[in-house]
Structures are given as C-alpha cells and as structure tokens.
Amino acid sequence: MAKITFITKDNETITVEGDSGNVMQLAVNNSIEGIDGDCGGVCSCATCHVFVAEKDFEKVGEAGEIEADMLELEDNVSEFSRLCCQIQVSNAIDGIELTVAKED
Amino acid sequence: MSQNKTCVVIGASHAGVNFAFALRKEGWEGDIILFDKDETTPYHRPPLSKKYLELEDSIHNNLLKPVESYKKNNITLALGKEVSRIDKAHKTITLSDGNSQNYDTLVLATGARAFVPPITGINAAKNIFTLRNANDVSGIREAFHASQDKKIVVIGGGYIGLETAASLKKLGAHVSVLEREERILARVTTPYLSAFFTNIHESNGVAICVNKGVTEITLEGEQNTVICADGTSYPADIIIVGVGIRVNTELASEIGLTINNGIEVDTSAKTSHSAIYAIGDCTFHYNKHYNRHVRLESVQNAVDQAKVAAANIVGKDTEYNALPWFWSDQYDIKLQIVGLSLGFDNSVIRKEGDKKFSIWYFKGDELLAVDSINNGKSYVLGTKFIKAGATIDKEKLKDPTSNLKEITKN
Numbered sequence: 001m002a003k004i005t006f007i008t009k010d011n012e013t014i015t016v017e018g019d020s021g022n023v024m025q026l027a028v029n030n031s032i033e034g035i036d037g038d039c040g041g042v043c044s045c046a047t048c049h050v051f052v053a054e055k056d057f058e059k060v061g062e063a064g065e066i067e068a069d070m071l072e073l074e075d076n077v078s079e080f081s082r083l084c085c086q087i088q089v090s091n092a093i094d095g096i097e098l099t100v101a102k103e104d
Numbered sequence: 105m106s107q108n109k110t111c112v113v114i115g116a117s118h119a120g121v122n123f124a125f126a127l128r129k130e131g132w133e134g135d136i137i138l139f140d141k142d143e144t145t146p147y148h149r150p151p152l153s154k155k156y157l158e159l160e161d162s163i164h165n166n167l168l169k170p171v172e173s174y175k176k177n178n179i180t181l182a183l184g185k186e187v188s189r190i191d192k193a194h195k196t197i198t199l200s201d202g203n204s205q206n207y208d209t210l211v212l213a214t215g216a217r218a219f220v221p222p223i224t225g226i227n228a229a230k231n232i233f234t235l236r237n238a239n240d241v242s243g244i245r246e247a248f249h250a251s252q253d254k255k256i257v258v259i260g261g262g263y264i265g266l267e268t269a270a271s272l273k274k275l276g277a278h279v280s281v282l283e284r285e286e287r288i289l290a291r292v293t294t295p296y297l298s299a300f301f302t303n304i305h306e307s308n309g310v311a312i313c314v315n316k317g318v319t320e321i322t323l324e325g326e327q328n329t330v331i332c333a334d335g336t337s338y339p340a341d342i343i344i345v346g347v348g349i350r351v352n353t354e355l356a357s358e359i360g361l362t363i364n365n366g367i368e369v370d371t372s373a374k375t376s377h378s379a380i381y382a383i384g385d386c387t388f389h390y391n392k393h394y395n396r397h398v399r400l401e402s403v404q405n406a407v408d409q410a411k412v413a414a415a416n417i418v419g420k421d422t423e424y425n426a427l428p429w430f431w432s433d434q435y436d437i438k439l440q441i442v443g444l445s446l447g448f449d450n451s452v453i454r455k456e457g458d459k460k461f462s463i464w465y466f467k468g469d470e471l472l473a474v475d476s477i478n479n480g481k482s483y484v485l486g487t488k489f490i491k492a493g494a495t496i497d498k499e500k501l502k503d504p505t506s507n508l509k510e511i512t513k514n
Contacts, residue, residue: 040148069480
C-alpha cells in the first residue's frame with residue numbers, strides 16, 4: 001500500500017492510497033483535477049504530467065526514453081517532470097508528493 | 105441561465121463522457137443525461153484489442169471516469185438504454201423501451217459499429233466476434249479459454265485485426281490474419297510500414313496471408329473453415345472480424361441532418377440543426393490545418409471535439425482546430441502517428457535502428473504527417489514542425505546522426 005499526495009493547480013492537497021496499477025489510474029479514480037489520461041495509460045497523450053517533489057525523485061526515478069520525448073510536447077516541463085501513467089504504484093513510492101502540471 | 109435546461113447526450117464513450125464533464129466544468133447548471141445501449145460503466149476502448157485483451161484485465165481498471173464522479177458532477181448515466189428516435193420539433197428523444205426524454209440541447213456521440221461483411225455462412229459460424237466493445241472481448245476470452253487448439257483466424261489486416269492478433273498470440277493462440285488487399289494496413293499506411301508490420305507479426309509467429317478475399321465460412325461440428333477466393337482454406341476455432349466500421353448516422357439521418365460520410369458539423373461541432381451538436385467518430389468535420397472535411401476514428405478527435413462543443417453550448421465561441429494524432433501498440437512496437445498523410449507525394453524515412461525509425465510525409469515541401477516507430481522524439485518534433493509549418497531539410501532529416509531539432513530551414 002502506498003500513500004500518494006497530489007497537489008492541484010488550486011493548491012488543493014489530496015492524499016490517496018493504492019496498491020496496484022499506475023499512478024495515473026489512481027489519480028483518475030480519485031478525480032484528481034488536471035490528470036486526464038486520455039490514452040488510457042500507454043504513454044501516448046501526455047495528459048498526466050506531474051512534477052515529482054525533489055525529495056521523492058530518487059524513489060520514482062527518471063522517465064524512460066519515449067516518455068522523456070513525450071514530455072517535450074509540454075511547454076512547462078522541468079527536470080522533475082514525469083508522465084504518471086508510467087509510474088507503477090507500489091510500496092517503493094509510499095509517501096511521494098506530486099504536483100499536477102496542467103494549468104488550465 | 106442554464107439551470108432549468110436539459111442537455112441530452114446519445115452515446116457514452118470517449119466523446120460523450122468527456123463532453124458531459126466538460127459541459128459541467130464550463131458552468132452548465134441544468135441536467136446532463138448520457139444515454140448508451142452498452143450497460144457497462146463507460147470505459148477506454150483502445151486498450152480492448154491491446155493490453156486489456158492480452159493481460160485479461162478488468163474493465164474496472166479501464167473506466168473513463170470513476171463511477172462516483174458522475175454523481176459528484178450531477179451527470180446522469182442512463183446505461184442499457186437505446187435511443188430509437190429523435191423528434192426535433194418537440195425536442196424529445198424516444199427510447200426503445202417506449203420512454204421518452206425532452207432536451208434543450210442534444211449531442212450526438214453515436215460513434216460507429218463494427219462492419220460485418222456479407223460472407224456466405226457467416227451467420228452460422230461458431231465463436232465469431234467483432235471487437236468494438238467490452239462485451240466483444242468477454243466473448244473472445246470465453247471462447248479462447250474453452251478452445252483446445254486455439255486456432256484463430258482474423259479476417260482483416262487493419263489496426264484492430266493486427267492488435268488483436270498480437271494480443272491473442274501473446275496469450276498462446278495460433279493466429280492467421282487474412283487480408284483481402286495485397287498488403288496489410290493498405291488503407292491507412294504506406295508499403296514500407298506494411299512490410300515492417302508483416303515482418304514483426306511473422307517473427308512473432310503470426311501468419312500474415314494477403315490477397316485473401318474470404319468468400320465462405322463453413323461449419324462442421326464445432327469447427328469453422330474459412331474459405332478464400334483463391335481456394336485456400338483455414339480451420340478456425342475462433343474467428344475475429346476486423347474489416348472496418350459503419351458510422352452510426354441513422355438517428356441523425358432520420359431527422360434530416362446533413363450526412364456526408366458522417367454527421368456533418370461546423371467548426372463549433374454544431375450539426376445542420378441549431379439545437380443539435382455532434383462529436384467524435386460519427387462526425388464529418390472541417391479540419392483547418394488540412395483545409396478539408398475529414399472523419400476520424402480516434403480518441404484525440406473525440407476528446408477535443410467534446411471540449412469544443414461544451415464551450416460553444418455555454419456561449420463561448422470556440423473553433424475546432426486540432427492536429428490529429430493516433431497510436432497503436434503491437435508486441436514491443438509503439439506506433440505513433442501525427443497528422444494526416446493523405447495526399448502526400450514524397451516521403452523520407454529516417455532509420456535510427458531496426459525497430460526505431462520514422463516516416464515523414466510531404467506534399468512538395470509541406471510536412472503533412474509523421475509515423476514514428478518506437479521513436480517519441482520524431483513524433484513530438486513532427487508535431488511541433490507541422491503546427492509551425494516549418495520547412496524541413498530533407499537531407500538532414502534522412503541522416504539518423506543529425507540532431508532532429510536542427511533539421512528545419514530558416
């Protein structure tokens with residue numbers, strides 16, 4: 001079981017729990033504003049962009065090759081950017097904080 | 105203003121559901137009611153032929169929105185309800201169960217259905233399926249597990265047929281794909297990519313058989329035999345039919361809306377009748393970038409058109425102007441497409457590896473579209489270059505050692 005905290009553009013802080021699947025699914029299932037996941041979680045649409053808190057980045061790890069390329073579609077990409085459909089939910093990421101990137 | 109109004113949506117898949125949530129977000133205060141004859145809580149369709157089938161996943165892991173969010177946003181899901189008629193004079197829809205519902209604004213998100221070709225014996229065949237919805241996959245799974253030999257024939261070498269073939273192969277089936285044309289994906293891509301995918305399937309043990317027009321299916325006991333025009337025949341425990349779709353335009357056509365390859369809409373997603381909008385796969389719409397009308401079968405179009413319709417319905421003038429994109433996943437291959445290549449007169453292949461390359465389609469010097477194989481960079485930069493109308497140095501593009509970011513002229 002992992003607790004994951006999302007910070008939305010309205011500075012709302014929402015902590016949810018999950019034990020399987022990917023972080024995008026967890027966010028959508030908890031109606032986290034700004035995480036759309038239009039492609040269903042296959043790294044094709046770049047609508048689940050988050051900034052991983054610096055303290056947690058090591059736990060989450062870097063983006064894969066295609067994911068890193070897809071992130072370049074985004075204007076406000078940072079060194080802590082990830083597409084959260086590519087982050088698996090597991091004990092290893094318990095306690096992480098993710099800021100939703102979408103602004104509108 | 106909209107508090108006493110009712111917006112009725114026919115069709116609760118990608119377009120309909122995204123529309124409903126977008127309309128609420130735009131500030132619509134009245135009722136929003138989504139009708140669909142499918143009884144399942146609305147789900148992602150693209151995974152059905154891919155991961156969902158291959159991993160025997162649950163539909164609850166693939167919902168478009170969680171069940172509670174409909175209630176939270178005061179969106180009524182009327183599932184298992186088929187709309188049989190629209191009365192535009194009285195602004196009413198009638199359901200097949202005889203009930204009716206009034207509307208102030210109506211949105212058609214009726215999508216498409218799988219086409220079943222009139223092949224002799226097709227109606228009597230055992231374990232024959234199309235693949236368009238979650239029920240289809242349930243049927244395929246059940247038949248797959250019940251089958252001993254797991255001999256599967258896929259009729260049609262388009263994306264659905266090929267993705268299904270790949271998924272079933274991974275589950276341990278013996279799969280043959282029968283394609284009527286001289287190459288798979290003939291309608292949607294170039295010979296180079298067709299040859300690539302043929303090779304990928306064959307190296308994974310799927311038989312790709314081209315020039316195979318199926319003329320008849322015979323049944324002996326539980327065993328189907330698929331017979332082709334050239335006299336060859338293929339035994340099949342299970343048959344998957346993936347030969348394209350028919351657009352669901354009937355409801356629109358009956359009330360005299362303009363139909364032209366799909367339900368014709370303007371750039372605000374409005375049909376030829378002012379209180380009726382249409383979105384998603386069922387629409388024939390103007391694409392500003394390519395300056396022509398198109399009908400697209402894609403998540404991108406469904407989601408983007410849904411947002412445009414929602415904005416216009418609440419009075420925010422918004423024009424649909426999106427660059428189309430698509431994807432397909434088969435085995436370890438990720439195909440990403442941006443743009444529409446129709447009408448190209450020259451192309452450049454940039455080969456970065458055996459399973460990593462991109463095909464760039466041009467009309468003269470204008471970049472129309474890019475097909476990327478395991479190559480997100482080409483997809484992303486292709487998107488940017490098409491949007492910017494950039495002129496590409498084709499010699500630099502062709503050279504896989506060049507920096508893709510530096511292939512534009514001026």
